[in-house]
Amino acid sequence: KQEVTQIPAALSVPEGENLVLNCSFTDSAIYNLQWFRQDPGKGLTSLLLIQSSQREQTSGRLNASLDKSSGRSTLYIAASQPGDSATYLCAVSSTSGTYKYIFGTGTRLKVLA
Amino acid sequence: GAVVSQHPSWVICKSGTSVKIECRSLDFQATTMFWYRQFPKQSLMLMATSNEGSKATYEQGVEKDKFLINHASLTLSTLTVTSAHPEDSSFYICSARDTAGRLGMAGELFFGEGSRLTVL
Numbered sequence: 001k002q003e004v005t006q007i008p009a010a011l012s013v014p015e016g017e018n019l020v021l022n023c024s025f026t027d028s029a030i031y032n033l034q035w036f037r038q039d040p041g042k043g044l045t046s047l048l049l050i051q052s053s054q055r056e057q058t059s060g061r062l063n064a065s066l067d068k069s070s071g072r073s074t075l076y077i078a079a080s081q082p083g084d085s086a087t088y089l090c091a092v093s094s095t096s097g098t099y100k101y102i103f104g105t106g107t108r109l110k111v112l113a
Numbered sequence: 114g115a116v117v118s119q120h121p122s123w124v125i126c127k128s129g130t131s132v133k134i135e136c137r138s139l140d141f142q143a144t145t146m147f148w149y150r151q152f153p154k155q156s157l158m159l160m161a162t163s164n165e166g167s168k169a170t171y172e173q174g175v176e177k178d179k180f181l182i183n184h185a186s187l188t189l190s191t192l193t194v195t196s197a198h199p200e201d202s203s204f205y206i207c208s209a210r211d212t213a214g215r216l217g218m219a220g221e222l223f224f225g226e227g228s229r230l231t232v233l
Contacts, residue, residue, distance in 0.1 A: 031220045043206060043226035049218050089156060099210050099220045100147055103157040 002027045004092055004104035012110045013080055021075040021107045023090035028068050031093045034101070035064050035075050038087045047075070047088075052095075080111045115141055115216040117209050119225035126197055127233055133193045134228045136163075136207030141216050142187035143209035148180075151204040151227075163190040163207075187212070197232040204229050 003026045013019055023033070030052055036044040048057045048064040050073065056065040063076040073090060087108045091101040116139040126132050136146055144165045149157040161182055162170040169182035179201075181193040190209075194201055208222040217223065 032218070034221070036224075041204075041229070044224045046224075049221055051218060051220075091157075093220055093222070098162060099145065099222065100159055100162055101208070101222055102159065103149075106156045 002030075002092060002094060002102045004090060004102050006088075006090060006104040006107050008107060009105065010108040010110075012112065014112050015080060015082060017080050017111075018076070018078050019080055019109075021077070021088050021109070023073040023075070023104050025071045025073075025092050025102075025104075027094070028071050029095045030068060031095050031099065033064075033066055033073050033090060033092050035062075035073075036089045036091065038089060038106075040087075044089070077109075080109075082111045082113045085110045115139075115209075115211060115223040117207065117223045117225040119205075119207055119228050121228060122226060123229040123231075125231045125233065128198050129196055131193055131195045132197055132230060133191055134205055134207075134230075136190045136192070136209070136225055138188045138209045138211075138223075141209075141211040142213065143190075144187060144212045146184060146190040146207055146209040147222065148182065148190070148192050149206045149208070151206060157206060160192075194230065197230070199232045202230055202232045 007022045034049040035047040050066045061078040066073045090104040118137045120135045146163040148160045151157045163184040165184045171177045184190040206227040208224045
């Protein structure tokens, strides 16, 4: 059974810092890995999707990498801003053909002005 | 991007009543949709896979008689919480994939905005 863990569970940093969020998964037979952002009481905002054949994806200040063999992904946020404060979730889908996503435990980020 | 709409976005009901939540894919067809539940300060937990024209597949520990799922068309899945109790209060989120594969990347799921259920 796939298990997805995110470290750290919570993070508080001053504005301007570069930071790394970690996601690990137990079954390397994944189809996709996707990073989401969730603001309090709101739905999910998709940030980056990495297909299993890819190593990384970039969007603006965000960069996500994938090392399937070691079961790890990292989300790098450059020059963090208070507006980046949110919960970040990673999710993986399996190769079983169902495409269902299993979500990680989440990292609550707070960027201080 | 592809749009998945949920309705209602929030609902308050009395204990013992049933509540129906709708999930619609607005610009694509989805033979498969997924229902998730999220308790406060926790992550999303997959409840079930909704299959168009057939029975839903429930995850271990999810009561199928309590959480009724109907996927009667290629653009609509409904989740009915029957005889709701306060412990069913949660944020319910659905997701769907473009079956034709024209929208998004291969295997990408699109998520609704969620429905917050409060049972008094």
